[in-house]
Amino acid sequence: MIKSCTFDLEGTVVDVERAHHYGHIYAAKGFGIELSLDECFQKLPHFIGGPDETVAKDICALAEKDGHLLNYHEVLEEKKLHYNRLLQELPIEPRPGFLQFFSAIKQLGMKYAIGSVTNQDQALVLLERSGLNGLFGYENIVLREHVQRPKPAPDVWVETARRMGIKPSEQLVFEDSPRGIQGAREIGAYCIGMPVYNRAEAINALVDAGAKRIFFHWAEINPAVLMQNVNQEVNAYR
Numbered sequence: 391m392i393k394s395c396t397f398d399l400e401g402t403v404v405d406v407e408r409a410h411h412y413g414h415i416y417a418a419k420g421f422g423i424e425l426s427l428d429e430c431f432q433k434l435p436h437f438i439g440g441p442d443e444t445v446a447k448d449i450c451a452l453a454e455k456d457g458h459l460l461n462y463h464e465v466l467e468e469k470k471l472h473y474n475r476l477l478q479e480l481p482i483e484p485r486p487g488f489l490q491f492f493s494a495i496k497q498l499g500m501k502y503a504i505g506s507v508t509n510q511d512q513a514l515v516l517l518e519r520s521g522l523n524g525l526f527g528y529e530n531i532v533l534r535e536h537v538q539r540p541k542p543a544p545d546v547w548v549e550t551a552r553r554m555g556i557k558p559s560e561q562l563v564f565e566d567s568p569r570g571i572q573g574a575r576e577i578g579a580y581c582i583g584m585p586v587y588n589r590a591e592a593i594n595a596l597v598d599a600g601a602k603r604i605f606f607h608w609a610e611i612n613p614a615v616l617m618q619n620v621n622q623e624v625n626a627y628r
Contacts, residue, residue, distance in 0.1 A: 391621055393560040395495050396550045399506035400512060401566035403483050404520050406477065407586040411437070412463060413473035418449045420468050421460050425449075425475055431591045438592050439567035441540070443467055466524040482519035484586075487608030490514040492525060503530040505538040505563070505570075527552065542572035547579055562620060568599035575600035584608075 401407045412429065414437070416585040418425050430437045434448040453460045468603040495502060504526055505514060510533045519532070535546035542559070551558040559578030565571050571581045583596030583604045589598060593604055603624075605611055 391560065392500075392562045392617060392624065393501065393556045394504050394551075394554050394562065396503045396547065396561045396563050396579070398563075398565045398567065398570050399504050399516065399522075399586075400508055401524065401586050402584045403484055403488055403504070404482060404516050405586055406480070407566070409473050409476040409480055410440070410442075412478060413469045414442075414445050414449065415466035416472040416609035417446075417465050421449075421453065421465060423449060423456070425452075431587075431589060439463075439569045439596050440589075442469060443559075450454040455536065456465050478517070479610065482516055484520055484522065485608055487610075489525075491574060491594075491608045491611060491613055495617075498521050498613060498617060500617070501554045501556065502526065503532065503554055505532045505545055505546040505550040505599050506536045509534050530573060541567065542569040544573040546570075547577055551577075561618075565596075565601070568595040570618075571596055571599035571601050614623075614625070 397403050400410070411430065414434075415427065415430060417423050425433070433452055434445060436444040437447055443466055444460040444539050446469060449465050450460040450462045461481050476536070492502070504522070508516070511532050512582070523531070524577060532549045532553065533548050534540060537549055539545045544545055547563060561579040563570070563574040563579045563581045565574065565581060566584045566586055571583065574581045581601045583593070583601035585592040585596060585604065585606065588606050596604060
């Protein structure tokens with residue numbers, strides 16, 4: 391039986407993907423590479439789900455095709471500067487409907503945790519400004535510093551399960567990144583994709599990684615019905 395709901399942080403619960411994505415776009419522009427959002431989805435293989443280092447390398451590879459030689463470390467540092475600036479300008483709050491969903495799963499008696507490979511300093515800013523630290527408590531928040539390997543390794547999901555006192559496979563994992571889905575599927579968790587963008591590229595990447603269901607908005611989920619259906623599906627499979 392599913393005993394917990396475990397959530398990725400960035401994108402899934404707090405929508406900061408636009409800050410990340412436009413950080414990449416502005417960084418590329420600073421080195422003479424003009425990219426629209428659509429072009430990023432089409433031309434940068436790791437634009438959805440990252441990590442940042444790999445996206446920076448994708449930008450460098452794209453630039454090389456046009457005769458530009460870039461250092462990916464410089465692109466990465468430029469992206470970080472733009473991302474931090476955008477974080478100051480954008481509202482940081484849970485995606486619409488998440489607080490209602492969270493309240494409902496608590497009433498159902500579900501355990502809950504956050505599993506993210508965001509660095510602690512950055513995650514604390516997001517948690518504080520969004521008010522999520524007051525909901526979860528730090529003991530139920532697993533971050534990059536708490537695990538040996540980042541996603542797509544399953545370490546973060548193993549650690550969230552350990553803290554909740556359940557088996558890793560007893561988690562219902564909500565993720566917007568294919569890398570996170572891959573790791574969760576590796577330890578037998580049931581995965582739900584929560585893409586930020588309603589685009590074929592984003593949806594297909596999550597499905598290919600192993601997401602069993604896709605939702606675009608938290609408000610479209612009926613938690614009680616979802617838990618019942620997922621448990622029926624899990625038990626039938628086992």
